[in-house]
Amino acid sequence: MKKFKHNLELLITKKEIHEKIKKLASSLNAQYKGKEVTIIGVMNGGLFMLADLLKKLKFKVNIDTISIANYTNIHFSKGVVWQKKIHKPIITGNDVIVIEDIIDTGYTLTEIYEELAFWNPKSIRMITLLDKEGTHPNFKYPYESLFKVPNKFIVGYGLDMNDMYRQLDQIYTVEQ
Numbered sequence: 001m002k003k004f005k006h007n008l009e010l011l012i013t014k015k016e017i018h019e020k021i022k023k024l025a026s027s028l029n030a031q032y033k034g035k036e037v038t039i040i041g042v043m044n045g046g047l048f049m050l051a052d053l054l055k056k057l058k059f060k061v062n063i064d065t066i067s068i069a070n071y072t073n074i075h076f077s078k079g080v081v082w083q084k085k086i087h088k089p090i091i092t093g094n095d096v097i098v099i100e101d102i103i104d105t106g107y108t109l110t111e112i113y114e115e116l117a118f119w120n121p122k123s124i125r126m127i128t129l130l131d132k133e134g135t136h137p138n139f140k141y142p143y144e145s146l147f148k149v150p151n152k153f154i155v156g157y158g159l160d161m162n163d164m165y166r167q168l169d170q171i172y173t174v175e176q
């Protein structure tokens, strides 16, 4: 029986996701022990990883979310637009960690890095769950990712296709 409207192929299981997030949390807990850190979740997709990660962190965190969307418009080149910007007092002078679901073209993380840098944080660390291979050759800022994924459309665990599949607890590629 066909389970989904589209042909989805399982790429990363929930067990694999949670193991990686657990490992990331342990390393952050060791690194930031006794410190206070600002953690920024990128809406909407980044909120799934943010919630699972936060539950495992033992140091003091200040949390905020930002919202930024990809757009393609016949009058403009492809780019991104802010919907909810950064709350400055928790950025300036602080260690900041950004949690995002995927780096694809890299436009979103470029915009986020440059906006954050403007507010003079002590440090900026960008962590993405997924890193789409071969799609952002000119991306110039430092980032870490938990999984490399192929250059296919990805859904699940925060990633949507026209508002579908975001709430799936595993990660899939959309096949033809």
Ligand SMILES: O=P(O)(O)OC[C@H]1O[C@H](OP(=O)(O)OP(=O)(O)O)[C@H](O)[C@@H]1O
Pocket (backbone or CB within 6 Å): 042, 043, 044, 045, 046, 068, 069, 070, 100, 101, 102, 103, 104, 105, 106, 107, 108, 109, 159, 160
């Ligand atoms: O590297 P890029 O090509 O910029 O793509 C990555 C961004 O695109 C998606 O967000 P989208 O704008 O679709 O918003 P959403 O998270 O609300 O789905 C994704 O969640 C990342 O934020």
